Structures are given as C-alpha cells and as structure tokens.
Amino acid sequence: MSETPIELEPQLSIQPLSQPERERGLQSPSVFQLPLRTQDPSETHQQTQPQPEVQLSESNPEHQHQAKPLWIKHGRLLLLFVVICLCTAFLGLIYYKHQNLQNRSNHQTGAATPCLSPACQWASAHLATSADPFKKPCDYFLFTCGPDRISPDSGGRQRGQGIPGHPQNQNGKREARGVRQAKILDRKTVLLQYLREILESSDTGGSSAVQKARGFYQSCLDTRAIETAGVEPFLTLIQKLGGWAASGQWNQTDFNSTLSLLMRDYATFPFFNVYVGKDPKEIARGTTRRYIQIDQPDLLIPIEWNSKTQKSQAKAQTLRPFLVTCERYLALLGALPSSSMLHVGMFMSLSSELAVTAAPLKLRRSKGQLYQRMTIKELQTQAPAIDWLRCLQATFHPLTLIKDDHVLVHNLPYMVQMSHIIWKWLNKHELSTSGPLQTYMVLNLLHTLMPALDSRFSETAKNLSVALGNTERVAPRWRHCVSVTERGFDSVLTHLLSERTAHREAEEMIQNIFSSFKSKLHELKWTDETSLQSVMKKVQSLNPRLWTSNKISSEAELDLLFSKVSVSTHSFFSNYVQLLSLWQKRRRRLLTEQTEAVDVLSVTPLLLGNELLFPMGMFVPPLFHPTYPRAMNYGVMGFLLAKDILHLLLPDIYSQSDTVHAVGECVWAHYLTVTERTSRGGAFSLSAAQQQEVWVQYSALQIALQAYHQSLRSRPEDTSISGLSHTHLFLSSFSQVNCDFDPYHEFMPLEPSFLITVICAKSHLCPSSLRCPSKTQQHSLQTC
Structure with missing residues (x-):
C-alpha cells in the first residue's frame, strides 16, 4: 500500500522516541522527519508480503466448505476473534510504520556528517560545558531579562537566582555553575572581538594599508610608551598653534x-x-x-x-x-x-x-x-x-x-x-x-x-564622571583601541571583514528568514483584509540583502589611499593626530559620495528606502560561521535576524493586528505557570511594550525554525555537533543566545530560552518533554 506523506507541525514534526531510546535518555535523540514523497522499496516488499497467503486461503473452496458449520455454530465468537485480529493487525501495521520511520530517522542521524572544522570543534566544546535545555529544564529557563538583569561586562549570575519556587532557593543553596553563567549577548562586543583577532593576527603578509592599520592598533595597546611620552607631545602641538597665555607663551594668533x-x-x-x-x-x-x-x-x-x-x-x-x-x-x-x-x-x-x-x-x-x-x-x-x-x-x-x-x-x-x-x-x-x-x-x-595621552588625564576625567554620578565601567583597552582604529582605517577593516564574510551563506539565510517572515504575516489575525494587504504591499517592496560596499576597494587602492600615512610603532600620539586627519577625509567622502557608506561596526539591520540592509558585522563567529551546521546558524543568527526585522516593521503590524497582545499574554501565562508566580502572588501584568517584545521574540523563534526547515527541504543534508539531532541542535544553539543586548532588552520580562518551553508545550517537535517535577507544571499548557 502507498504511504501517506506525514505533515510537519507547523510544517514539520518530530517522531517520538522509541522505548529503548526513552530508557537511554537523550543519548540518541531523534531527528525531525522530512515529508516522505517516495516509497521505500524495501518497505513496499515487506508490506505486500502477507497478501498472497490471504488470497490462497480465500480461493480454496474445500476449506470454505469445512469452515461453514463452525461459522454458523460459533458466529459471535468468530466475529469477535476476527475483530480482535483486525485490530491487532491494524495496530501492528501502525507500529511497523512507526518503527520503520524511526529506523529511517536513526539511519539519517547516523548518516549525518559530524562537523569537524575548528569552528565546530569550539562550538562542540562550548555546548558540552553548557546546560542542555532538555536535561535540566527546571533551573534553566527561569532567569529573567527584566530590570534586574546583569550588564554585559559583569561576571553574570546564576539562572533562577532570586525567583520564588526555584529549586536552588528552596534548598537554600546557590550551586556554582561557572561553566554556564548567565551572560548577556552583546553583538557589538562579539564583532569587536572578531576585529580584534584580525588586527592581532601574526600574519606578516597583506597590503601596506593593512599593516599600517595593525601597527596603529598595536601602538594604541602600548600603554608603556604612552606613559613614557607623557604630556610633551601635546605641549609641542600647542606651540604649533601659537601657544597660549596660561603657559606664558602666546603669539596672540x-x-x-x-x-x-x-x-x-x-x-x-x-x-x-x-x-x-x-x-x-x-x-x-x-x-x-x-x-x-x-x-x-x-x-x-x-x-x-x-x-x-x-x-x-x-x-x-x-x-x-x-x-x-x-x-x-x-x-x-x-x-x-x-x-x-x-x-x-x-x-x-x-x-x-x-x-x-x-x-x-x-x-x-x-x-x-x-x-x-x-x-x-x-x-x-x-x-x-x-x-x-x-x-x-x-x-x-x-x-x-x-x-x-x-x-x-x-x-x-x-x-x-x-x-x-x-x-x-x-x-x-x-x-x-x-x-x-x-x-x-x-x-x-x-x-x-x-x-x-597618559593615564593621568583619563584618571582625572574618570574622577569627574564618578563625582557627577556616572558609574559606567571603563571599557577594556583592546575595545577602545579597536574602536579608534576603525575611525581612521574604516575602509581597511571593511575590506578585511568582507574577505572573511561568507557572503553566499549569509545571503541565503537572509532570504530564507525574510521568506518565513512573510509567511508569518499571513498567520496573524488582522483587523481586516485591507490591513493585511497594506502591510504586505510594503513588505513585498523591500529588498533584503547583505550590506556590502558597491565598490570593494582592492589592496592596491587601499595602499594608495593610505600612502601618506606614516604609522610609528612607539608614538601613539602622532598616530592619533593622523587618525583625526583620516577622520576628516571620511567626512569629505560622505559629502561627495551618493551611496551609503558601509558602517563596519554596525550590528543591526538598516531600512534605507526600499533596501533592507544587513551589515556584515552580524555574520561573525561565534554567532555565525559557514562551517557550522545550519541548525546552529539558524538557531542563533536566524533568530536575531528575524527579531530585528520584526522590530523594524513592528509599528505597522502592531497597529493593525490583535495577535501581538494575545500571543504576548499567552507566553506570559506559560511563564507564570512554570514559575508558580500566580499561586505565590508574584504575578503582574505585562505592559504594552513588554507584550510586544515577548511576541517579537517568540515569533522570531518560530520564523527562524520555519526558515531552517525550508532550507532543509531544498537541501536535506546538514552536519551535526555532539551527535544532536537537527532540531535538538537548533534549540540548544538558540538557548545560548540568552538576553540579547539590543535597544529593546529592557522590555523583555523573561529569558528568550524560556520560549523553548512554549514551543514544546503541545508539539512533538522537541526531543523530550520540558517539565519539572512540580505538580503545577504538570498541567497541560495551551499552544500559543
């Protein structure tokens, strides 16, 4: 018999674990199943094998003649027996099909090529030391992203700390989880760290302009030479400007x-x-x-x-x-x-x-x-x-x-x-x-x-800042040096970043995420059809693409552009003065060029006319790498892309759709149930801004997951890390995002990782249940 294609929820489905796998826990998680469009020849042979025996029995008249009296005498018993046999055969067939699909799934898992690139080896080690959301759901999803969240530069604090009903607090303990501290993902810091690696590379090759950029950066890091120079370079500069009366020498310029x-x-x-x-x-x-x-x-x-x-x-x-x-x-x-x-x-x-x-x-x-x-x-x-x-x-x-x-x-x-x-x-x-x-x-x-200048000046400025009530931490020296290097050598860093960006993979992800986003719009409840058409018209007019320079400068062009720049490895002051001159050249280019210059330090999309531009700085490790399994890339970067798109277009959606409010409240109801805040009197209502942010992040996760599944339809193969199934790896990677430090972070009342609990509430999508031993959490949760 032909096999009916299995539909995925929402477009895909995960087959439940077999009994042996349940006993083994998550050592061999199942892989999501793609729609089966062709029939397995071996499966056809096994399914049709019993049929000749049935036909032979029915075509034997002598056998029918002998059985007839028994049928009349024991009709009810035979009828019951036949019904039982049919039910048993039907259940057996279902079990057989399930086991066959499971075996094919396991075959796919076994056939999946493990990713062994250096980037994947790092990712595997990172996942190994991180909490698996499907092994410890109780103490994993309860950290909040609200006003009490940590700062990007702090050491972090444990998830669940200070939350009523949390196992850590019930036991009066705070377990040390140094390998998995709750740090906020700061996309700008990730990009600066990546540029730092480029600038600190020991590669002696490259163009003259590249070496000058690296020399400038190194002179910025050389604080000993800066301290030794002291204030003399600045005093010399003042004399070039005619001096000043405070020092006793002024030419009255x-x-x-x-x-x-x-x-x-x-x-x-x-x-x-x-x-x-x-x-x-x-x-x-x-x-x-x-x-x-x-x-x-x-x-x-x-x-x-x-x-x-x-x-x-x-x-x-x-x-x-x-x-x-x-x-x-x-x-x-x-x-x-x-x-x-x-x-x-x-x-x-x-x-x-x-x-x-x-x-x-x-x-x-x-x-x-x-x-x-x-x-x-x-x-x-x-x-x-x-x-x-x-x-x-x-x-x-x-x-x-x-x-x-x-x-x-x-x-x-x-x-x-x-x-x-x-x-x-x-x-x-x-x-x-x-x-x-x-x-x-x-x-x-x-x-x-x-x-x-030397540290005496920066310390004086810091003391003033503290006296005025500012408590912001001073950025580490390397971060400051990367930023100032970009001010003068922006075109060099743009060239270096472009060389290392996986353009094809990034463009493919952008298009898949945007396509999934458009599909999501049709699922929303709109005030009327006109509202949907109005929003869709605007969305259809957008051209999403990777934000790269229309004219990528060659190394020869860069060398010519910086030919008059002389970088000293021991005088950061003179280098910095030249940087200011380079900064002025950039200002002049902006006045004459009509195209939008690429911002090498940008990490958020830009809506420029009908152009939806995604900066190259978004697609850097560890957030994205061309050798990662696509499940990992979509679980992290796909989610961030979808979230940024929704933020850009939220005003049009929120004003014409009731779904934002309904979904935000539904997700929040999940959170209150799992944390038992309702029963403890700790519940509070979400503001409109919080509802929006909860809806944005939940929808972004759905969009990223759907986009990943769409990419698998076109290219079913994908590598794996740590032996995880594709969907397991996707969700585990997403759980690493934590509280993304974007302009809307203050409105997120819960950690994005908790959204996995909502996704898995009523779905076979997840490799295992996300339930805690608490009785309250055993109640069935609605699907948002």
Whole structure:
C-alpha cells in the first residue's frame, strides 16, 4: 500500500522516541522527519508480503466448505476473534510504520556528517560545558531579562537566582555553575572581538594599508610608551598653534585662523559641530544628496535643562568637581600657578554662557529649529563672528565651497547668540593678553586628544564622571583601541571583514528568514483584509540583502589611499593626530559620495528606502560561521535576524493586528505557570511594550525554525555537533543566545530560552518533554 506523506507541525514534526531510546535518555535523540514523497522499496516488499497467503486461503473452496458449520455454530465468537485480529493487525501495521520511520530517522542521524572544522570543534566544546535545555529544564529557563538583569561586562549570575519556587532557593543553596553563567549577548562586543583577532593576527603578509592599520592598533595597546611620552607631545602641538597665555607663551594668533586649523587638522569643533547628512524632506522624495550640517557643540561643562526657565543651567554641586578637574588639567599642562585660576575662571564663564543658549534636541524639534536650509552667506550675516566660508573650506579641503552653497543649520538661535558671545569676549580689552578664547579652544583640543595621552588625564576625567554620578565601567583597552582604529582605517577593516564574510551563506539565510517572515504575516489575525494587504504591499517592496560596499576597494587602492600615512610603532600620539586627519577625509567622502557608506561596526539591520540592509558585522563567529551546521546558524543568527526585522516593521503590524497582545499574554501565562508566580502572588501584568517584545521574540523563534526547515527541504543534508539531532541542535544553539543586548532588552520580562518551553508545550517537535517535577507544571499548557 502507498504511504501517506506525514505533515510537519507547523510544517514539520518530530517522531517520538522509541522505548529503548526513552530508557537511554537523550543519548540518541531523534531527528525531525522530512515529508516522505517516495516509497521505500524495501518497505513496499515487506508490506505486500502477507497478501498472497490471504488470497490462497480465500480461493480454496474445500476449506470454505469445512469452515461453514463452525461459522454458523460459533458466529459471535468468530466475529469477535476476527475483530480482535483486525485490530491487532491494524495496530501492528501502525507500529511497523512507526518503527520503520524511526529506523529511517536513526539511519539519517547516523548518516549525518559530524562537523569537524575548528569552528565546530569550539562550538562542540562550548555546548558540552553548557546546560542542555532538555536535561535540566527546571533551573534553566527561569532567569529573567527584566530590570534586574546583569550588564554585559559583569561576571553574570546564576539562572533562577532570586525567583520564588526555584529549586536552588528552596534548598537554600546557590550551586556554582561557572561553566554556564548567565551572560548577556552583546553583538557589538562579539564583532569587536572578531576585529580584534584580525588586527592581532601574526600574519606578516597583506597590503601596506593593512599593516599600517595593525601597527596603529598595536601602538594604541602600548600603554608603556604612552606613559613614557607623557604630556610633551601635546605641549609641542600647542606651540604649533601659537601657544597660549596660561603657559606664558602666546603669539596672540587670529581667532578664526586657530579655529580653522582645529577644524581642518584635528577634527575639533569648540563652538559648533560640523557633520554631513541628508535632508529628511528630500529623503521622502528619494533624493540621496548630502549637505554640510551645523549644530550646537558638545559642551564640556556639565549642564541640565530647566523646564521652568526653559534654559540650560549648571548646578553648584556639579560645578565644584568640574572646577577641580579644570585646575588639574591646567596643572598637568604646566600652566603658571599665578595665572591658572584666572584661566580656569574664564573657561568656566565662557562655557556657562554658551551652555545657556544651547537647547535639548526635543525642544529644538518642537520649535522647528532642525534642518533649517540657508546659504553660507546667509549664515555669515546671522552669525558674523565666525568666518564660516573660511572654516568650512578648511574642514572640507580640497573640495571647493562658495558662499552660495547651502548648509543645514540646527538651532539657529544658538548660532546667533554664540556669535554675540564671541564678539564680547574678543572685545574685552582687559583680557586681550589673556586670550580666553584661545584657552577655551586649547582645552577643547585637549578633550579631543585625551585618548592619546597618559593615564593621568583619563584618571582625572574618570574622577569627574564618578563625582557627577556616572558609574559606567571603563571599557577594556583592546575595545577602545579597536574602536579608534576603525575611525581612521574604516575602509581597511571593511575590506578585511568582507574577505572573511561568507557572503553566499549569509545571503541565503537572509532570504530564507525574510521568506518565513512573510509567511508569518499571513498567520496573524488582522483587523481586516485591507490591513493585511497594506502591510504586505510594503513588505513585498523591500529588498533584503547583505550590506556590502558597491565598490570593494582592492589592496592596491587601499595602499594608495593610505600612502601618506606614516604609522610609528612607539608614538601613539602622532598616530592619533593622523587618525583625526583620516577622520576628516571620511567626512569629505560622505559629502561627495551618493551611496551609503558601509558602517563596519554596525550590528543591526538598516531600512534605507526600499533596501533592507544587513551589515556584515552580524555574520561573525561565534554567532555565525559557514562551517557550522545550519541548525546552529539558524538557531542563533536566524533568530536575531528575524527579531530585528520584526522590530523594524513592528509599528505597522502592531497597529493593525490583535495577535501581538494575545500571543504576548499567552507566553506570559506559560511563564507564570512554570514559575508558580500566580499561586505565590508574584504575578503582574505585562505592559504594552513588554507584550510586544515577548511576541517579537517568540515569533522570531518560530520564523527562524520555519526558515531552517525550508532550507532543509531544498537541501536535506546538514552536519551535526555532539551527535544532536537537527532540531535538538537548533534549540540548544538558540538557548545560548540568552538576553540579547539590543535597544529593546529592557522590555523583555523573561529569558528568550524560556520560549523553548512554549514551543514544546503541545508539539512533538522537541526531543523530550520540558517539565519539572512540580505538580503545577504538570498541567497541560495551551499552544500559543
């Protein structure tokens, strides 16, 4: 007889374990079954083998004649016997088919090629030292991602710690689980660590530009040479700028000359910010042109906004530590003790005046003070103290700028007041020899170059931060050095990352996840058909792809681009000064190039017009590797991709579908049941933002799983790690994600790993049950 194809739930199914396998636990988990479209020849032969005997018995008239009296005499008994035989045969057939499918499954598991690449060996070791969600479900899924979550740099804490009803707390113990601590996945840290490995590679080959990037990075790590150099490199630089009165030597240089030099060579903007960007009004029309944008500066003085007076202000308790910090800076720079307090006082006074005229972004937006288009000539009329054309020409040299070129100004009232303040300080004759504006610019330059100076400066800045109530940990030196290297050698790192990115595998996953996402939209409950069509129209117009540069620079092009850069292995300060110049070159490229430059440090997708761009930095180990089994890649990176897509398009979905609320509450009901919070009075309702995040992450897991199954339909083969079945490996890999540290992490009230419990609630998809011994958890849970 022909075999009926088995449908998967939702598109696939896992066959239950046979009795011997149950006795062995999870030593040999089953593999999910693909739809059977062809019949096994051996199976056909075994199924049809009994049929000739039945036909022979029925075709024997003599046998029928002898059996007839018995049929009449014992009709009921024979009827019962026949029914029992038929039932037994039917059950036997079902068992036979199940065992045959199970044997084929085991055959597939045995035939699956184990992944033995170095990346897979690391992954296998990592999984071996991690808790298996199907062996210890009780103490695995109860850690929360809420306000009490750990920080990315902390040592972590045990899952379930502090949760009512948790076995660890019931026993009054906190078992040491050093091999499986609850650390938050920080995608940016993963990328920086990968770039660190590239920069610290001992490979002596490569282009000249690559070696310069690695040399720059190594000089940043050489803190001993930085400490030895001390403050002398900065003092030498000040003399090139004409000196300053605080040190007793100042050439009374022209204000606009010094300002243009700071902007051109040192990327320092004391009185206003200059950057390049698009006009939002033109973006809506599909225009990609970029403009010079001028905004209020990042002031060094600590200020806060007073909603009553509608002005920025500085409080005495913050000014005191800032005053001490400024005094310390001047002492380190060798300022004369007799004039030190005078210069500190002038700097704080000038800073306070500029701060009063500044305004927070929210207020500027509400007053329509953003993206005000005007010519450089018009800006010169409004704020005449600054030689705008001269300063902008210096910043974007060798590009040609004229007075009629348009710029976009943010907070024009600040620019007007800033000009008045500068005129006032320039015309204070009693201070003409003290150079208050020069002192102000020198201390701003110090702030720019402080990362290249010795630890005395960074410690002073840290003390101020602590005094102001900031408790953020200082990033490790390697992380800082990778970030600053990218600022100058971004094109080199883009080239190196592109060389190591598995473009084909990444593109395939992007397309599969997006296809599964579109299928998910049809499963949602929409307010009406028009709502679905509206969202689908927008989704269908999107072009998801890997975000790579349209023109990948060759090594020869990179060598030419960095031909004038001279990297010293023992002078990070001089290297850092060159980095600022490189940063300015990048700013100039942004103004002339029409295409979006690749952000090598980006780890989240970008929606740019109809382009849904996924940065290369997302597809790095240990989150993704081309040699990993696809089950592992989809369990981690597939989930993250789906989650990011849902976040990008959530407003359109949430406003037109009731499913978000229903599913969020359903998953939360599971969590309350498993943790027994309802019975203990510890339950609370989810906010709308929490419902959204729970729905996003649960849907992302479903989408990733469906996408993986779709990839298996086209290519049934997949490698394995630690002998795990495909679905087991997928879910175990997903459980490693923990609490992804993204902008929405604060709204996730439970750990994503708990979603495996919900997926497995009423499904044969999972290799074993996820139930704890608690009676409450034995109740049947609904499918979300």
